[in-house]
Amino acid sequence: MNYADFMAAMRHRWKLVLGCLMATLLVIAVWTFFSPRIYASSATLLFDSLASEAEGGAGAAPPMAMASVLGTQADIIRSALVASQVVRNLELEQSPAVIARWTDATGGRGDINSWLVNSLLTNLTVVPTRNTNVMAVQYQASDPEFAALVTNGFADAFVKTQLRLRTEPAKVYSDWFQDRTRDVRARYEETQARLTRFQQEKGLIGGEKLDVELSHLAELSNQLAAAEGAAADARARAAGGGAMSPEVQSAPGVVGVRAAVVAKAAEVQQLETTLGPNHPQLITARAALGVLNSELNQAVAAATRSLQVASSAAQLREAELRERLAAQRQQVLKLSGVQDQLAVLQRDVDAAKLAYDNVTQQLNGARLKSEIPQTNVSILDRAGVPFYPVSPNVALRLILGLLLGLGIGIGLAALLEWLSPRVRSSAGLRDSVGLSTLVDLDEHRRSRNQQARGAAA
Structure with missing residues (x-):
């Protein structure tokens, strides 16, 4: 059959084609009329990537990482944990209509909560919006109000579950860090007490005693140097000529007596020129001169002994300072070893304090996370009651009915033409x-x- 005969046959049998088309459309209309109406209600969730990364301090998440996060969150929404929360929040297990449906479906066997969870998840659709941080949550049901109720229930339950998933581990960490803080604090107090006992036993106040002892050692060294110079000078004066040494002759007691001797000698010499050798006045003057010479000898002897005493005292002072310097050196060496032990104890205290500060900081962070009622997800749009069903799709069924009716009519006309061929x-x-x-x-x-x-x- 060529194209012209085919078109002629279709024109000849147009009533058959039209009848098949109308019959098919009628069947589609009846099917659509008796099909149950399914309504879909949607809510949108917004995920804040900056808020999710603020605690870690890493800034906004990259697109690939955010897509992975949204995929994980979608799995959480579709989890039995969230669905169970929806059942509890909406009290679906207590609804007479739900109980009747469960009884019809299972014959009253099994757990109604498990059946509700599976039923809710079957009609739930979670779709992350491409290249955004928005996720759509959709639920389908024959009752539009029930569809909106369950959709909002999933959104609310997910936000609460997300908050619980964040705060419960933080509470566990907070309790653990609190116990850890007590242990670290006890260690810190123990090391501090050990350091204090050591300082008290060694007579240390802070870390300044070694500096004081070193300063005292330097002072003794300077005093010894001065004492050595003074002793050498005293020995030189004491050994510088005895009674005729300049130091003895210039002594104040010797100078005064020597002046009196010189004056009395001049007087005796003058009297010898004017008086006879046995004159009482000359005899008296000579006796006084002898007394003065005796006093001069005594003054010279006293000055000589004074130089020797000063030399001995300088030597004793030098020896004493040497002994004190040696003892101070031993004390400094001893304190150096003590200072090393003190430094070790101080490092232990510093390490314990650093550990205590770190654990305290982590404890405060975990406690803050466990107490902040905020997550990185928020409900952007809540679900509303839908007015039009998503199923059945009347327009799609009409198009399919037209195509199917035309196909059946044309096919039937072609079959009849093939069974009873005509020249047209x-x-x-x-x-x-x-x-x-x-x-x-x-x-x-x-x-x-x-x-x-x-x-x-």
Whole structure:
């Protein structure tokens, strides 16, 4: 059958094609009319990537990481944990209608909560929006109000679950860090007490005693140097000529007596020139001169002894300072060893304090996380009651009915034409008998009609 015969057959059997089309549309209409209405309600959730990373201090998450986060959050929404929370929040297990549906579906066997969780998850759809931080949560049900109620229930339950997933581990960490803080604090107090006892036993106040002892050692060293110089000078004066040494002759006691001796000697010499040798006045003057010479000798001896005493005292002072310097050196060496032990104890105290500060800081952070009622997800749009069902799709079914009706009608017409073939064109006649046609009456008739219309015009 060529194209012309096919089109001619369709024109001839147009009532059959139209009847099939109308019958198919009628069946589609009846099917659509009796199909249950399914309503879909949607809510959108917004995930704040900056808030999720603020605690870690890493800034906004990269797109690939955020996509992974959204995928994880979608799995959490579809989890039995969130669905169970929805059942508890909405008290679905106590609804008579839900109990009746459960009884019809299971015959009253099994757990109604598990059945509700599976039923809710079956009709739940979670779709992350591409290249955004927004996620759509959709639930389908035959009751539009129930669909909106369950959708909002999933959104609220997810936010609460997200908060619980954040705060409960933080509370556990807080309790652990609190116990750890007590242990670290006890160690810190123990090391501090050990350091204090050591300082008290060694007579140390802070860390300044070694500096004081070193300063005292330097002072003794300077005093010894000065004492050595003074002792050397005293020895030089004591050994510088005895009674005729300049130090003895210039002594105050010697100078005064020597002046008196010189004056008395001059007086005796003058009296010897004027008086006789046995004159009482001359004898008295000579006796006084002898007394003065005796006093001069005593003064010289006293000055000499004074130099020797000063030399001995300087030597004793030098020896004493040497002993004190040696003892001070031993004390400094001893304190150096004590200072090393003190430094070790101080390092232990510093390490314990640092550990205590770190644990305290982590404890405060964990406690803060466990007490902040905030997550990185918020409900952007709550679900509303839908007005139009998403199923059945009337427009789609009409299109399918048209295509199916036309297909059935055309197929049935073609089948009848094949079972009872007819010649409906000159081309079909040529194909059937294998002979050429002399004239096509239909074409001749159409040509005459066209000529008649042209003449009338």
